[in-house]
Amino acid sequence: MAKRFLRWEWLLVALILAMTAVNTRLSPFFLDSTNLLRASSDFLEIGIMVLPMVFIIITGNIDLSVASTLGISASLLGYLHNAGWNIWAAAGLALLLGALCGLLNGTLIAWLGLPSLVVTLGTFSFYRGLAYVLLGDQAARGYPEQFTYLGQGRLFGTQTPVALLIFGVLALIFALVLHRTRFGRYLYAIGNNEDASHYSGVPVRRIKLMIYTLSGLVAALAGLILAARFGSTRPDIGSGLELTVITVTVLGGVSISGGKGSMVGAVLSLLLIGVTRFGMGLMNVQGQVQGVVIGLLLILSILLPNLGRWVATRPTFDRNLLLRVGVPLLAAALFGWFFFWSRGLALAIK
């Protein structure tokens, strides 16, 4: 098992190197420490949320509400700031609210035994909705400089973002907890067999409660950093980030069915997605089109190993198989042809 993890992480390293090489050839601005460090800011909030997501997915659960928790916490910060509160008191309450959001998720999942997908889908709407209720169509801005330092500040006259230090320290702590403590072993145990863990004396419910609360707290921290970086808060802040967070986690080799994964893999995967996105950004590829590449990476990272294993079993290419695979692929080819043909005609007219 350990051997397979290792192989996955080397594959990520190879992909990062390949992507770096391609980007360096394509853009002279890519391999520049100032640019790279500045660009890293864009991924630190995501990276921070990935850390507890690794815990949660290893136990075989999921948290779709992280970006909404980020949103509601940042919105509370903005709301209190607008009301004239001291920024640090507001930040403290925002963190508390994040933890409470996580606690609610955890309670419904651990104590009522509800599926995490549905619960966090509900709180995904609920928390984001409350963010809109708090701020409405207003934006909060004018945060004091000591606070925006959290998102915009650089360390000791270098270009290193303050948030990078926060992420680094947190990543180290989360990695140690996952791989060097009993708590970490319990997470894998729950992911492999929840019932067996329960009967072996693992406090399954308490652990689930803890990781969801932690996820909420960390999402609130990411919200503070994001609000500080933008220098303002709108209620839609960070919406959609949950998908990137989950993509990074799964691409890092954390199995969605639980029980497998490592913190090193998740951090490498963050680096890979960061390098890929930054490179495409330099080449003026639109954000949504970048999504095509990220989506492909996500699917291929699971599809290709599966295909490899399948080919190793020396399957027979009978008529049934050819039909099952061939017909959809033929349809896809037709789709592709129609895609470009109609696009060309229409764009010529428009």
Place this chain on the structure above:
Amino acid sequence: MAQALVRFRELGIVAFILVLVALVSLLSPAFLSLDNFRDILLNIAILVIVALGQMLVIITRGIDLSVGSVIGLSAMMVSFTLVVFPGLPLPLTLLLGVALGATLGALNGLIITAGNVPPIIATLGTMSIYRGLIFLYSQGSWVNAFEMPEGFRQLAKAAPLGVPNLILFAAAVVGLMAIFLTYTRRGRDIYAVGSNPDAARFAGIRTQRVIFTVYVISGLLAGLAGVLWASRFEAAQTNTALGFELQTVAAPVVGGVNIFGGSGGVVGVVLGAFLLGIIQNALTLVQISPFWQLAAQGLLILVAVVFDSVVLRRLRRGRT
């Protein structure tokens, strides 16, 4: 017994809807009018169509997060085609959307069954990919009402039978789906695969083919919904139906479709979508800030699952 329980499950939603209707009509007399009822139905028609496909997927223990992007891509490609061929007959226009959606669904199904990728990962990936394809396709441009042929714009709105076509489309899909799920072997197979995949395989059901089929149907319905969406809102934009997948999951979940697979039905999904529609409509009528809408929707999902778990489970235990 099981049948009675399923019926009871939907009774809960019916009761909830009745209480809500009574409450809102007290606060706003305009609520209980035929016009308002038609408005609600118009607003949920597209949701019902897509949520029924989502229901099939959920019954097989899967999830299809790509439907919002399929709607957007279908709406954009069909609208572009109409810019080039304004004379395209309506049946062909609908067929085009259906075919495009079915193809995208088949790709999902292929990745999930042949590639053995978990549904949530596969459709999370294709959600980004299909959404990105909309941008690649349109170069970020929109199709506006004035670029669409008059006949197409009337497709959803016109009411030759007294009821807007859009509602008729939804009703037809509901009817066909009910027959398919209840009376055909393929339909029953879907429940079998969802309740116990191993047992289904031993019983001779080709589980992989069933799973492939539900993703094709989900895509097909989303493709159809894309055409109707473009016609109803008289526009195709790059962000058409962005985030819509969550509502399509919410309707079945609120309607008692078990997320662990194996149970749920057409009636529940329609009621779930109806409840979502009523809440949206009521918030406007009672003049609660529209900013509450999203929060109310989320709260409704939570209340539905908690109610289902705490109250119904206890009742069931008492009965058996």
